[in-house]
Amino acid sequence: MDRIAIESFLARLRGLKALVVGDLMLDEYVWGRTERISPEAPVQVVDVVRQDLRLGGAGNVVNNLVALGCSIEVAGALGDDADGRSLRAMLEAAGIGIDGLVFAPGRTTSRKTRILASNQQMLRIDRESKDFIGADLETQLAERIRALADGCQVILVSDYLKGVLTEGLLREVFAIGRAAGIPVVVDPKGSDYRKYLGATLLTPNRKEAQTASGIAITDEASLCRAGRALRDTLRLEALVLTRSEEGMSLFLADGREVHLPTEAREVFDVSGAGDTVLALLGIGLGAGLSVELAAKVANLAAGIVVAKVGTSTVSPDEILDVAGRRHADTDLKIKGRDLLGRVLERERERGKRIVFTNGCFDLLHVGHVKYLQKARNLGDLLVLGLNSDASIRRLKGPKRPLIGEEERAHLMAALKCIDYVVIFDEDTPLELISALRPHILVKGGDYAPEGVVGKELVESHGGRVEIIPFVDGKSTTNVIERILERYRDE
Structure with missing residues (x-):
């Protein structure tokens, strides 16, 4: 269940550490109003x-x-100037x-200065060096990166061709x-992409992929040819x-191609979107997510x-918030263990009494x-701990469950009486109970x-x-037996 x-991934972010290597710069935004034309020239x-x-x-x-x-470490070369010192101070302050x-x-x-009026960018002024750093600085940077990678x-590499x-x-x-066994993700x-040979994953946009591959991208087929060519030439784990506005396409090392539609509702400004993609993809891979999920x-x-x-x-x-909108009525009730623990802690602080029960709930009756x-x-x-498919197979045999864990979770979340659903993979709910700390633990049947x-x-x-007796004659096993009896001849 994505x-x-x-x-679960977002709950673990504070325990993750990334090393960012690349071209550091200052972004200056000058916001204003424009209501007249200059008498000196035909400009606003x-x-x-x-x-x-x-930053x-x-x-x-x-x-x-x-x-x-x-947590973040950063590596790069700055000018020995006022802007370089300001940039370093901003990093330290953060x-x-x-x-x-x-x-x-x-x-x-x-330093890039953008002039904006009425939420429109009117002009950009760039001050920068683009010459390659010398061999001595290259050696210094490599030594520092090697020490910081531990x-x-x-490692996230952000290349703006600034030398x-x-x-x-x-x-x-x-x-x-x-050597460190960690992914290196490059924007x-x-x-000439030959310089990126040895990277784990690259994140080019359409124009960049066209330029680097030499394949004119005019439709879906040519885009796929370009993506495959870059992946294969650079021997990437993925591109x-x-x-x-069309989303993104994944070209994986096993030959699979996955096309993800855009998630944007409105597009006001695409500047910096590539940096967001690099950050989330990289930290996702660093957290152990698959390329597809990251x-x-x-x-x-x-x-x-x-x-x-x-x-x-x-x-x-x-x-x-965006991830939960696909199933607004049920998906928001389904939580991972870590996030639910934090949610329930806030509910306890409000004086709410938390009830917990657990089960398979295969074929709801x-x-x-x-x-x-x-x-x-x-x-x-009421919090429901729902057995995963794997735990049900261990408990009830290889033919169960009849309904997968994702469907079961949404079915249970649709019930008004249930406030949260959390899936657990262990044979018993003991670890889950320890994490959630309910006030009341409920079990059904004839348990003591x-x-x-x-x-x-x-x-x-x-x-x-609390023990709550089950309704006599109502069980998943009975439902299965009635189905088999009625349809055995057919």
């Missing part, structure tokens, strides 16, 4: 209202990771590790990633080709970001419904309280166990 996997006059200075380039990848709550920064005398730190789950990511440095970065630039999360995040003006970021709550309604009446919230799993745990923090 949304539950996404919830902008009356400045406010100014905003942000840009690879720094916007850092911004995205900060918004997600990750709690970013800066041991990977080197200063290059005579180099101009990149303890990181992913920091030389071919030699890229080779070192890819080798460091392989590429330029026409994720972003397609603006891309789905990145696609959700990109759809949120392009609806904002200027290079923006996205929060875990925004991602969860009236006995189940009556039981759950009675359980809900014992407190303020002493035989209920989790009884001691619940009672240790002042809770209690």
Whole structure:
């Protein structure tokens, strides 16, 4: 179930660490009003209202990771100038590790100034150096990256062709990633992608893929040819080709191709969307997600970001909100274990009494419904621990369940008496009960309280166990037997 996997991933973000390598720059936004034409030239006059200075380039990848709550180290070359010192101070103030920064005398730190009026960008002014850093700085950076990679789950490479990511440095970065056993994810630039040989995954957009592959992308077929060509030539584990309003396409090492439609509701500004994709894809792979699921999360995040003006970021709550809209009536009730634990902690603080029960609930029948309604009446919230498909097979044999865990979860969440559903994979709910700490533990049937799993745990923090008898003659086994009896001849 993708949304539950996404919830679980987002809940673990604060324990993840990323190393961002690339072209760091400052993004300056000058906001104003324009109501007249200059008497000096046929141009609009902008009356400045406010100014905003942000991390840009690879720094916007850092911004995205900060918004997600990750730990970050950064490596790159800055000019030994006022903007370089300002950029370093901004990173320090945000709690970013800066041991990977080197200063290059005579180099101009990149600064892009955007003039905006009525939410429209009118002009951009760039101040920067584009010359390649020298061999000494390349060696220094490689040594610092090697030291910083230890303890990181992913290396994110953000290339803006400003001269920091030389071919030699890229080779070192890819080798460091392989040696550390962590993915190296690259947002590429330029026409010659041979310098990226050794990366784990690349995230070009349509125009970049066309330029690098030499294949004119005019339709779906030519786009796929370009994606396959780049994946195969560079021997990538995957290539994720972003397609603006059409979503993204994945070209995987096993030959599969997955096309994800856009998640954007409205598009105001695409600047920085590629940085968001790089950040979410990279940290997703670093967390152990499959390429496909990491891309789905990145696609959700990109759809949120392009609806904002200027290079923006996205929060875990925004991602969860969008992920939950596909099943607005039921999906929002289905939670991963970590997230549900935090939700219930807030409910406890509000004085709510939490009731917990668990089961397979394969083939929902009236006995189940009556039981759950009675359980809900014992407190303020009813949490259902639902056995996963794998745990049911271990408990009831290889022919069960008849209905998969995702369908069962949505069926149970559709019941008014159930407030939350959480799937668990263990043979007993003991670990789940320990994590959720309910006030009341409910079991059905002819159990004695002493035989209920989790009884001691619940009672240790002042809770209690309740036994609710099942409705006579109502069981999944009976339903299956009646079906077999009536349709055996057919």
